[in-house]
Every structure is written in C-alpha cells, then in structure tokens.
Amino acid sequence: MSDPHDEPEVPDTLPEALIQRIDSLELPELKAVLSYVERRIDALRVPIEEEIEATAAGEVLQIENYGVYALVRKHPPNPDGPGVNTDIVSLYHVHRESQPDGAESLHWAYLGDVHNSEQIRCDSCGARLDKNASVCPHCGNKHISQSETGE
Template sequence: MSNTNEDPTPPDDLPQALIQRIDPLELPELKSLLSYIEKRIESLRTPIEAEIEADAAGEVLNIENHGAYALVRQHPPDPDGPGVNTDITSLYHVRREPHYDGTESLYWAYLGDLHNAAEARCESCGQTFDRGVDICPNCGSDDVDTGTEE
C-alpha cells in the first residue's frame, strides 16, 4: 500500500506551469478545483441522450436522464428483417463505461419488456407513450392514436 502523505507523480502530459500552479493549493482549494474540473468535463461531453440515439439498435421512444445513468424505452430491431418491432417495447438501463485507455462506451443492461406501455402514438410529433392518455405529454396535441378503433 502506498503512503498517502507522499506527493503524487503528475502525468507526463500536463504542462509544468499548470503543475506549479496546482501543487501549492490547499485541500479546500483542491476540492473546489476538482468540482470545477468535473463540471468542465461534463460540459465538453456529448450529452448521453445523443450518444444513446447514435448507439441504439432499435427505435428510441423515450430517454429518462438520471445523471449517472439513463432509462431508455425502445422498440427493438425486427429479427425478421430491416426496421423495428413495434409490438415490443423494451426497457434498458444505460450508463457510460470508462475504459483503461481513457475512452468511454455505453453499457446497455436489458431490464425487460414493458407490457401495456408505449401503446399510444401522437400523430403530430410521433412520440410514443402509455395508453390512456388523450393529450400528448410531449407536444400537447389531442391527435393521439391509441391503436383502438372506436
């Protein structure tokens, strides 16, 4: 186990001038700097919603961003050909997974298929949501197709 009182060795790719500015900082200043750096990194990242849309194999219906992860409802790809299987709505837990080389990828965990969900579709904006809604929660339109004939 290493001695925590020893000064750490800075990475080779940091400019010496930056190291000289950071080394004299005390603990409260370092914690503030760390908080700023984490926020800065997050501001430079591609939003997880955009990464999910680009990475998804099926049709993404809804993304709930919870910060460290997202819940994704989607129609999976059609196993019998191109397109998606609109009869099934699947739920996934998606998070960023860091790799040793500093890169990240999305890790998709299948949670199961949703029953009696995502059965209504707004004819105006195309958003899919739970049956039993008369007004689209996305755009406010009342042009909702519930898949039932009246």
C-alpha cells in the first residue's frame, strides 16, 4: 500500500507551469479544479446516446440516460442472418469504462430480455419499468405493480 503523503507521479504531457500552479493549491481549490475538469471532459465527450447508437449491434429502441450510465432496450442481431430479431427486446446497462491506456469504451452489461414491453413507473424514483419488474434497477426499491394499484 502506498503512503498517502507520497507525491503523485507528474504526467509528461502537462506543462511545468500548470503543475506548479496545481501544486500550490489547497484542498478546496483542488476540489474545485477537479469538478471543473470533470465538467469540461463531459462537455467535450460525444454524448453517450450517440456512442450507443453508433456502436450497438442490433436495433436500438430506447435509451434512458442517467448521467453515469444508460439503460438501453434493443432488438439483438438476428443469429440466423442479416438484420435484427424483432421477436426479442433485450435490456442493457451501459456505461463508459476507462482502459489502461486512458482510452474509453462502452461497457455493455446484459440485464435480460423484456418479454412484456408494457411499462409502469417506479414509485420511488419515477423511472420507467417493465410492468412485471419486482425491483427497480435504478434505485433498488420495490415498486407497486399495476395490479396492486388497480390500474
């Protein structure tokens, strides 16, 4: 385990004057710089919806962007030939993932097939859910199903 008081390794790509200025900052100022840099990176990135559309195999039906991740419903590619399998709607959790070389890629986590595309809203966070879902994948809370609400 490294000593928390060790100086961080200085990247070769940053100008010495910038490193000196950053090193002179106190903790509150450093946190403000970090917040600004994170917002600046987000402003320069291709929006996650565009990356999903450009890289998804199959046909994207819906993207719900939650900032740090997105939920994606799509028809998967047809395993028997060209096109998509319109009989299936699959649900994915997608987020950006940093690679060791500093590059980013999308990480797709398959959550399952949606057999009934009718939706309700989570009582806790308001997210749209499959009407048969028992737990909200967004906030983890159980929601009241349509049958319990009398709808």
